[in-house]
Amino acid sequence: MKEAMRRPLGSNSLVSLFTLGSMRAASSQEAMYSVVKEAFQAGINHLETAPTYGPAESFLGSSIKRLEQEGMKPEGGWVITSKILPGAEIKEGQRQIKKILARLGKSKIDNLAVHGLNLQEHLNWAINGDGAELFKWAKQENMVNQIGFSSHGKTSLIKEALSSHFFQFCSLHLHLFDQERLPIAREALREGIGVMAISPADKGGRLYEPSQTLLNDCEPFHPLELAYRFLLAEGITTLTVGASKPSDLNLVKRLINSANPLNPLENEVIERLKSKAEKRLGENLCKQCKKCLPCPNNVPIPELLRLHNLAVGYELVTFAKERYNLIGRAGHWWEQLNSTACKKCGDCLPRCPEHLSIPDLLEETHKQLVDSPKRRLWG
Ligand code: SF4
Ligand code: SF4
Incomplete structure (x- = not known):
């Protein structure tokens, strides 16, 4: 396994510069196992999943177990983030969290995020409504360490969520080609809130299959390499990468410790x-x-x-x-x-x-x- 840097995600987790997103490896148990194994070998210790990613959580749980039996476990263990859609009543939310843990084969996960805090009513649910009660319960029951959110919503809503001081981490659209949310990400980082960039490869512009023009414009770098480096140099805590096969992590393996400031050529x-x-x-x-x-x-x-x-x-x-x-x-x-x-x-x-x-x-x-x-x- 590679020696890999860790950065604090919020107050409780130390995570690698890249996070393995599990949605694209959910085609089979074997695909998930081979991708998680490759992630481990690349130095990744942070796994991101959600109940809405089909069988991803169960495949992830089985893969972790098998890898641990084979002696492959990151130092300090895997850091796992799963998510819950906003809006559930308390009993239903409790049922959902118990199911997440059961599928992952864990009694506790590090991070639980509101999945898609996109509307004002989602934020109200999370900080003043049933969501707030649910998260309090999950922490008291020692099922999760910290609470965060992912958002595809307006920048003003994200700002409001961050300034509520309710969340310890967030997942945002932060991209080389879409820098609108970068100032609020910087502010969040200054306040000790962990920041994940949502799939810079895919949501950042399908940069894994760039046009010839973009390839030429980015010479001598690949556009995806430049996009990753831009965010890492900005200090974004961790970047999610969705892999469907081990070779999708080749670039990540090369950049796993590349957090230094942009060099003059970049x-x-x-x-x-x-x-x-x-x-x-x-x-x-x-x-x-x-x-x-x-x-x-x-x-x-x-x-x-x-x-x-x-x-x-x-x-x-x-x-x-x-x-x-x-x-x-x-x-x-x-x-x-x-x-x-x-x-x-x-x-x-x-x-x-x-x-x-x-x-x-x-x-x-x-x-x-x-x-x-x-x-x-x-x-
Ligand atoms: S012209 Fe401008 S303001 Fe009027 S409908 Fe079109 S976009 Fe809206
Ligand atoms: S530059 Fe773009 S965003 Fe600004 S006012 Fe004109 S159309 Fe709107």
């Missing part, structure tokens, strides 16, 4: 990426300032134009299409309205400091990205 390439994207977008670059909001028809203008930025500026077309075509199909996990909700009223136009022709750009975004609807891939 900085230069990141700057180059940005300026190339700005050049390609020209006067259509949306700077994501959100000053165009609110739209009387609730069009999520910045989010839609962010996808346009990604598709045109960075050639992340497949990713942008996947996200665009999920709109309205993923409940509270993603936006509800796409560009077709724009009624061309023009209200947003005087508010945009970049003088973007917003309705035209929205129409162009729709034409470029609309596709046959895709299935939701997480939750």
Whole structure:
């Protein structure tokens, strides 16, 4: 096993720079075993799972047991994070937590997170409602050490959750190509709250299958390597990586201790990426300032134009299409309205400091990205 760095995730866990997400290895018990074994050999000690990942928890529990019988166990043991969807009444929540532990074959796990704290009512449930009672009970019963949340929600909601001082860790969308939440992640880290980045490889732009243009723009690095390094150098506690086979962890093995600040070449390439994207977008670059909001028809203008930025500026077309075509199909996990909700009223136009022709750009975004609807891939 590799000697690997650990960082504190909240107040109770010391975790590796990468966390193995278990959703993509849930195809079979053997697939899970081989991926967890590879993770162990790479120096990973933190496993992330959820009841909604099909049989992942049971496969994970059996794999850990088998590896331990074979003498493979990280120093200090595995750190496990599982999640619970918000909204359950206390009795139901207690039943769910007991089932999580039973599937994992544990009497206790380190971390329990609210899975998808995406709406105000989810936060209310967790800190003032049945969720708060449930978490108190789980700690008193010595079933979990600390409580956190994952969120795909608005930045303002995440800020409110973090400032409640109720949570010891969080899982957020933090990406090289989407840095909106980076300031709140930095603030959380300063306050001792552990921060996990949700799948920089997949949710960060499907960076495992980049376009030739992006590959060229990132030379001499692979885009995924640059994305990982950017977050690690920022001090993000741990990055989740979803592997379906051992070789998916090859890059992680190389970067398992790469927490040093960005070197001059990395900085230069990141700057180059940005300026190339700005050049390609020209006067259509949306700077994501959100000053165009609110739209009387609730069009999520910045989010839609962010996808346009990604598709045109960075050639992340497949990713942008996947996200665009999920709109309205993923409940509270993603936006509800796409560009077709724009009624061309023009209200947003005087508010945009970049003088973007917003309705035209929205129409162009729709034409470029609309596709046959895709299935939701997480939750
Ligand atoms: S022009 Fe379209 S996006 Fe702008 S405010 Fe009107 S409906 Fe909303
Ligand atoms: S005001 Fe203009 S630049 Fe700012 S987010 Fe809206 S469209 Fe983009």
